[in-house]
Amino acid sequence: MATSYMDYTLPTTQFTYDVNQNQLFKKDDNNYINSLSIKQLNTLGNASLLDIYLSTGNVVEPHIHQNATELVYCISGSAVVSLINPFTNELLNFPINPGQVANVPQGWWHYEIATADHTHLLAIFDAPVPEAIFGSDILRLTPASVLAHTYCLDENKVKETLAPIQKTVFIGPPADCATQVSPAAENMPKPNSQPNAQPYVQMQYAPSPEIMYSDPMNPTYEHHPNAAYMPSETGYMPYSVQRPFIGNGWRY
Numbered sequence: 001m002a003t004s005y006m007d008y009t010l011p012t013t014q015f016t017y018d019v020n021q022n023q024l025f026k027k028d029d030n031n032y033i034n035s036l037s038i039k040q041l042n043t044l045g046n047a048s049l050l051d052i053y054l055s056t057g058n059v060v061e062p063h064i065h066q067n068a069t070e071l072v073y074c075i076s077g078s079a080v081v082s083l084i085n086p087f088t089n090e091l092l093n094f095p096i097n098p099g100q101v102a103n104v105p106q107g108w109w110h111y112e113i114a115t116a117d118h119t120h121l122l123a124i125f126d127a128p129v130p131e132a133i134f135g136s137d138i139l140r141l142t143p144a145s146v147l148a149h150t151y152c153l154d155e156n157k158v159k160e161t162l163a164p165i166q167k168t169v170f171i172g173p174p175a176d177c178a179t180q181v182s183p184a185a186e187n188m189p190k191p192n193s194q195p196n197a198q199p200y201v202q203m204q205y206a207p208s209p210e211i212m213y214s215d216p217m218n219p220t221y222e223h224h225p226n227a228a229y230m231p232s233e234t235g236y237m238p239y240s241v242q243r244p245f246i247g248n249g250w251r252y
Contacts, residue, residue, distance in 0.1 A: 006042065006043065008043070012042070013042065013043060014040075014041050014042045014043055015041075015043055016041075017036060017040050017041045019034045019035070019036045019040075019049075019051050020034055022034055022035055022036065022040050023035075024050065024170070025170040025171060027058070027170070027171045027174075027175050028175060030053065030054070030055040030058075030117070030118075031053060031054055031055055031058045031171050032053050032171070033050055033051065033052050033053070033060075033170065033171070034050070034051040035048070035049070035050050035051070036048060036049050036050075036051070037128060037129045037130065038128035038129055039129060044128055045128065046126050046127060046128055047124070047125070047126065047127075047128070048068075048124075048125045048127060048128060048129060048130050049122060049123060049124050049125065050122070050123040050125075050130075051120075051122060052112070052120070052121040052122070052123060053118075053119070053120055053121075054077070054079065054112075054114035054119040054120075054121070054171070055114060055117045055118070055119070056114055056115065056116055056117050056119075057113070057114065058113070058114050058171055058172070058173075059111055059112065059113045059114075059171065059172045059173075060111055060112040060113075060170070060171060061111060061134055061135055061136055061169045061170060061171065061172050062109060062110070062111040062134075062135035063109075063110070063111070063132050063133060063134040063135060064107055064108065064109055064110070064132065064133050065104070065106060065107070065125065065127075065130055065131060065132050066106070066107055066131055066132075066133060067106070067127050067130065067131045068106055068125040068126055068127035068130045068131070069103065069104065069105055069106045069125065069126050070103070070104040070110070070123050070124070070125055070130075071101055071102075071103050071104075071123070071124045071125075072096065072101060072102045072103075072104065072112060072121055072122070072123050072124075073096075073100075073101045073121065073122045073123075073124065074096040074097055074098050074099065074100050074101070074119070074120075074121055075098060075120040075121065075122060076098055076118055076119065076120040077098075077114060077115075077116040077117065077118050077119025077120060078095065078096065078097045078098075078114070078115045078116040078119060079095070079096055079112050079113060079114050079115055079116075079119050079121060080093050080094065080095050080096075080112070080113050080115060080189040080191070081093075081094045081095075081096060081102035081104065081110065081111075081112050082094070082110060082111055082112070082113070082189050083104050083108050083109065083110035083111075084108065084109045084110070085108070086107075086108060086109075093189040093190060093191055094191070095115070095191050111135075113189060134168050134169065134170070135169075136165050136167070136168050136169040136172075137168055139162050139165055140162060140165040140166065140167075144158040144159040144162065164177075
């Protein structure tokens, strides 16, 4: 917990709060996000949360949290938590059901897609006020000319494609999306072949003996470290070092 210098004898000290009173975003009655941070509950330490409600096919849009790790807990329904591992350049998809969690390290690109109606997720952060940079903001605020030039694209087509994105999306597709259709099963993220296994990276400058990790939920599964992946000492940034980011993005 963060060191607190708060005077807990003051009448302004807060120990409870109704998260339903602080709505971050609402798409409709079935898709919305409530939030809680130290701004609403002043006795919080390094903790905050998002209370997320989704129906099938709705997406918490791709984003990063530049100041916090996110632990996604499924209360009801089901979802797929997808993230890109920046150390292996892999897209990983983790399906979660009630009682299961998926963890997103600080600064990793990720998103969540509901695979059932009445999905209820709790996103827990190790920061008093989580910050975020959303994909919709990156797309709408980066000049189309820059995107076209950088990736060898037709600038007019880029402008046409991105024109509907006029604000932060939060939960997609937007309510006024003219092209949205019911999500087909084949278009949903496919689980990894080892759905609950986090990639293992053996650091070259801090070698450790090969360890076999057993999965208590599945005794037949064993996870062997990937010894072939050996990042160079100069190119590897340990997990304890935060990568630099530009700007603060959204604060809840």
